[in-house]
Amino acid sequence: MLPLKPLLVICLAVTEPAAHAQGVAQAAAEVSGAQAHGRRERPAVTPLPAPGKGRIPVAFLLAPGAEVVDFAGPWGVFEYVFPPEAESAPFQLYTVAESAAPLKVSGGMTIVPNYTLAKAPQPKVIVVPAQGRKPSPAVLAWLRKAARKADLTMSVCNGSFVLAKAGLLAGKEATAHHGAYALFAADFPDVKVKRGARFVDAGNVSTSGGLTSGIDLALHVVERYYGREVAEQTATSLEYQGLGWKDPDSNVAFATKAVSTEEHPICPLCEMEVDKKEALHEVYRGRTYYFCSAGCKKRFDATPQRFVDQ
Structure with missing residues (x-):
């Protein structure tokens, strides 16, 4: 597998071939028309058990080169969740890395991890962004173990490669950045790659498309824990006007494979x-x-x- 950060750089440079653009426009028009006539039914949202008291620990698994948007977007979503009955912010957010040493992530930002793998609290939600290098055996072992007791393990962008490498996506449907569909399918033939998905909710494991798609998946997770009204309130607090969290198939521009x-x-x-x-x-x-x-x-x-x- 190629290092994930170089792959992400390649993905961000994607331009659609002229022959593909017509198909994309047609697909978008069909989806838009179906929405206008109410033909697309929104899939049911499977609730997650919100605790009666206490907070929901959310671990952001980082490594050198981690994509900032991938983890900062969901972090901001969880930070701004305020259910009316809660006495404090319900999500406890922290970063986890293999070492306690400062990490240089995308864009040159430096992050000092809150915990090492050995000392991290057991999370209820795990967020895995695109990483700058292949995950080590220690990282994969921690992820497998932590995921067994978590409510949900979610990836953003090409963080899905890490989940697949850990064996968490075997036999499941998943997505990634649109520029990585072919490589994802080639590297992990036991995973069904879904094109054009803003996110894929597979129960206790979920994957999102590229970059800002992680915001939509995080809002979807908020809805699973606290319902539509709280998720709407969170989006309003963030002044976030994207609606992808309400429609997991809304990355329609990338649904058709380029020819x-x-x-x-x-x-x-x-x-x-x-x-x-x-x-x-x-x-x-x-x-x-x-x-x-x-x-x-x-x-x-x-x-x-x-x-x-x-």
């Missing part, structure tokens, strides 16, 4: 449109594939059939 053509070739890993005059390329089974970076080409060369057979 690579000779006129508009795309990288088979991140689906980024490339200039074939300058792009690295590889011939496989008589067809030429073009790549946006040496990293994508190296990953393709390792197991090309996984990307061709999707």
Whole structure:
């Protein structure tokens, strides 16, 4: 698996091929029309057990290169939850890392973790953002153990790679940043990758799309604990006008897989449109594939059939 931070950088540079744009527009129009006529039924929200007293511990699992938006967005959501009957803020927020040493996360920010893996309290909610490197065996072991006693383990963006690596997504439906769908499916064939999902609620484990999608998943978690009214109040307090938390399938712009053509070739890993005059390329089974970076080409060369057979 490629280091997740470089993959995220690739994902953020994605541009849609012209042939794909028409399909996206059509899909968006169909969804918009269905919503206008009330044909899309919102899936039922499965409640989580809010404690009668005490707080809900939420652990943010960090590593060097962790994506700031991925964990800061949900942190802000949980921070601003104020149920009318609660005597204090219901969520207890803290960061966890393998070491107590300061972490340099995306954008150059430095974070001093609240706890090491060995000393972290047992969480009820675990938030895993996209990381800057592969998770260590110690991190995966902690995640598996902590998840067994948690109400919910959730990932944001390519944090889903960490959950899958820990075995928490086997046999489940999940999502990731739209630029990582192909790689996610190739690396974890036992996970059903859902394109176009703002988030996927699979009960005690949930995954969200890229970056700001984590805000929507966090609001959905608030609704699961405290109901729609409290989630609405939280969104209002944040002056957050996004409605993706009410519709898990609202990332419709990314629901249709991009199609690579000779006129508009795309990288088979991140689906980024490339200039074939300058792009690295590889011939496989008589067809030429073009790549946006040496990293994508190296990953393709390792197991090309996984990307061709999707």
